[in-house]
Amino acid sequence: MSTVVESHSATASTHTHPDAPHAVVIGSGFGGLAAAIRLGARGYRVTVLEKLDAPGGRAYVFRKDGFTFDAGPTIITAPFVLEELWQLCGRRMEDDVDLRPMDPFYQIRFHDGEVFNYWADVEAVRAEVARFSPDDLNGYDAYMADSEANYRVGFEKLAHVPFSSWTDMAKVVPDLIRLRADRSVCGLVAKHIKHPRLQQVLSFHPLLVGGNPFRTTSAYTLISYLERRFGVHSAMGGTGHIVKGLVGLIEGQGNVVRCNQDVQQIRVENGRATGVQLASGEIIAADVVVSNADSATTYRDLLPENARRKWTNRRIDRCRYSMSLMVWYFGTKKRYEDVPHHSIILGPRYRELLDDIFDHKVLAEDFSLYLHRPTKTDPSLAPEGCDTFYVLSPVPHMESGVDWQQQAEPYRRKIEQYLSQHVLPDLENQVVASHMITPLYFQNTLSSFRGAAFGLEPIMTQSAWFRPHNQSEDVDRLYLVGAGTHPGAGLPGVISSAKVLDRVVPDAAIIKGAP
Structure with a gap:
């Protein structure tokens, strides 16, 4: 394995040298973008490769009929982990991103209409x-x-x-x-x-x-x-605006983000990652490869089987994986002024529903929901007089055998009916824009193993040392960031996974001097 460089600080850099060691980052989620910035600040020449037509990964942005929908993360906590990335580039985050504090953080709504407001002020809570x-x-x-x-x-x-x-x-x-x-x-x-x-x-x-x-x-x-x-924050312009700012930092370092680039394989020679091969056949050589792809997919699909000793197919199959999600994005031709920015809507069952999702892996008749209304804070995300929403329902991952091509629309209608009766009156007659994703999206578009929305389930025996390591146990100069490695999912977690690289990826000068 490569020499491990203990903790050191990256310093602000401008443009990387064309002869600098080359790092390829697979995927442009928050973990991949943060990794690119940190490597660029340490003198690497960085290429980020994104399969989709725009950066962001799970933080992709859907746009339809004048409505802007953040596909995934919408809850911004620990903003200092983002601010640090701007500081590494000698810039200020507030010049590029406007974060607004939420109050309440969430409104938790029970099935009978009782609510708990999770206020920012501790005495109010x-x-x-x-x-x-x-x-x-x-x-x-x-x-x-x-x-x-x-x-x-x-x-x-x-x-x-x-x-x-x-x-x-x-x-x-x-x-x-x-x-x-x-x-x-x-x-x-x-x-x-x-x-x-x-x-x-x-x-x-x-x-x-x-x-x-x-x-x-x-x-x-x-x-x-x-x-x-x-605090809990929201980005004006949507979470996608943070992605745009991070891409700007990478480009400001003289590095690149290439979209519509489907990585098919991580190339390995003599136990060392040497680059990647794209679906187009193009081979991109690299001194360091960082995968922001799903960790199970990285090992199972991107690495040759003969290059793996620890993360074999059998071990990957035996791990426990997170639930998946059904998310319905919709725009309404009216505004629902009484609905907060973040709502947690709890169904009549709690533990029993979680058992159905995680253990029994069945699509239950009832559900609990997260309802996101960003236009409460930022009306620019919808046409004038309209509202942008998404509603998220945790569901079992693809191991459940649910036929989502058949079940998606009936399930969506059931959720629409519930929201219309209890939260958003007359919703079925107000929707003017609609888009939906299911576990199939996580499996086929985001390449998440079994369509799990968050990778490995965060249980004790799959945390810290027991998760796939940030420095690959199997392949030298291959590193992992994102939800499937340490410390785990959530925006602070995936950005912190990139910070771990400062302690395991050799300095550019060491790589350059290596034989």
Whole structure:
């Protein structure tokens, strides 16, 4: 394997030298774009290859009839991880991206219409807790203290550790034992909170990163404190505007993002990644290859089988994968002024529905939803007097056997009817633009194994050292970023995965001097 360079800081760079070592980045999701910026700042000449016709990956943008729809991530937390990328280029993020704080962060709506407003102000949240259950106030404070403790370890100490060796894992075991990381998110919440609806309010966050709250390690309760400390934000112009800004940073370094470039294979010679071959037949040589593609797909489909020892097909097949999603994007010819920016709509079942999605892998009759109305904050995303929405429903991944070509439209109509009756009156007569994606999109368009929307499920035995490593265990000079590697899914996680590269990718000068 290549020499590991311990932690060092990338410094601002302008244009990379044409004779600099070449890094190829497969995929232009947030992880891939962040990796390109960091490598460019360290003197690499970088080419980003994107299969779709525009950058962004899961953060692709759909446009239809004057409506702008962010395809995927819409909740921006920990904006400092983005700001750091601009700083590496000697620029300020606020010159390119306008982030607006959300208040409330979310409105959680129960099936009978009762709501919990998750306000930015902690005392306002405590008042909401007291409105549901005064006896849980002390428990809420204790839960937030545990959330902060998990943040201090899980994010501040571990998010940028490469976990390339079992010794990296051994160093953190005492912290994980002390924090009871073997317990689930729901288990930790239930330790402090007794009211069943408050338990749901405080435990839904793993679903935002592909996890089952009843199985996801309690380390992920750090999200509650992360949001409390840094807020929840939305980008004016949509999340796609952040992607545009990141691409601008890459181009400002003298590097390139090439779209409509389908990578078919990572080329390996003598155990070392030497470049990629495109579907067109073009071969692009590289000194370093970084894959922002799904980790299972990277090993299973992009690498020759004889180049793999650890991540064999059998091991990949035996892993547990996140749920998938059905997302309906729609524009209305009227505005629904009372609907907040972010709504979490919980169905009549909680654990039972999650069992259906993650374990039984059946498409249930009921559902829980995330409803996104960005025009609450940014009316420019729709024609005047109109609203832009998307509604997301967690569903089982493709191992379920659901025929989405047949089931997608009936399922969409069921959701439309529910929203019309309970949240968006007369919706069926107001829709003027419509687009939908299903697990087939994640499988066929985004090349996610089994159509899992977030890669590997974030359970304890698939976290940190147990996930596919940022520095490939199988192939020298191959590196992984994105949701399927450490630290995991979610915007802060995938951007942090690129920061790990600073500790495992050799400096450009070392690569240049290598035989």
